[in-house]
Amino acid sequence: YVDTETESAQKPGAVLIVYLSRTKNTKAVAEMIHRNVGGKLVAIDLGNPYPENYQQTVAQVSNENSSGYLPPLKTTIDSIGKYDIVFVGFPTWGMRLPPPMKSFLSQYDLSGKTVIPFNTNGGYGIGSTFDTVRALCPNSTILEGYTTRGGLERDGQLLMIKEQKARQTESEVKDWLRKLKMI
Numbered sequence: 495y496v497d498t499e500t501e502s503a504q505k506p507g508a509v510l511i512v513y514l515s516r517t518k519n520t521k522a523v524a525e526m527i528h529r530n531v532g533g534k535l536v537a538i539d540l541g542n543p544y545p546e547n548y549q550q551t552v553a554q555v556s557n558e559n560s561s562g563y564l565p566p567l568k569t570t571i572d573s574i575g576k577y578d579i580v581f582v583g584f585p586t587w588g589m590r591l592p593p594p595m596k597s598f599l600s601q602y603d604l605s606g607k608t609v610i611p612f613n614t615n616g617g618y619g620i621g622s623t624f625d626t627v628r629a630l631c632p633n634s635t636i637l638e639g640y641t642t643r644g645g646l647e648r649d650g651q652l653l654m655i656k657e658q659k660a661r662q663t664e665s666e667v668k669d670w671l672r673k674l675k676m677i
């Protein structure tokens with residue numbers, strides 16, 4: 495005899511993993527989460543991408559942060575309602591949450607869902623990024639986030655989460671996911 499109602503009630507919810515990544519460090523972490531947890535993996539693409547030039551991008555991001563501009567996204571998520579757990583991944587930009595991730599969190603209603611942030615940065619940490627996720631998801635349950643050092647484009651370090659660093663990061667990601675009972 496199988497109590498199907500209890501079984502379905504205990505099934506972990508549908509998982510969405512949304513990430514923003516310019517030099518693929520955050521993408522590498524997103525793929526690790528996806529390999530271990532499954533679900534739908536979605537990259538955030540912009541209608542109007544940032545310049546290739548790093549300094550120009552820094553300047554544009556700074557202007558967007560000052561004015562509160564939310565860049566329009568090219569990515570759309572169909573039926574956000576069907577997901578119960580939403581991982582949101584992003585680099586630290588100017589010690590803040592990148593404007594495209596602010597666009598995503600402003601555009602989609604994650605009320606009632608579990609939101610789990612993850613981050614890569616150039617060595618200066620998460621800054622205000624996790625706090626801003628919390629502020630933009632006032633009706634979500636926010637679980638403990640994960641952060642690791644990625645690249646530092648300013649100094650020409652692009653994708654650094656590879657080889658030994660990738661193996662170490664995946665082992666940390668698994669420990670974190672176990673702690674959150676996601677695996």
Ligand SMILES: Cc1cc2nc3c(=O)[nH]c(=O)nc-3n(C[C@H](O)[C@H](O)[C@H](O)COP(=O)(O)O)c2cc1C
Pocket residue numbers: 514515516517518519520521548551552555584585586587588589590614615616617618619643644645646647652653
């Ligand atoms: C516009 C811009 C601003 C950045 N600002 C910071 C920062 O304030 N602090 C930091 O530690 N790293 C900063 N970085 C470095 C990135 O956070 C780091 O390289 C990250 O791993 C990039 O992730 P990605 O490869 O997924 O794009 C910045 C990078 C860019 C492009």
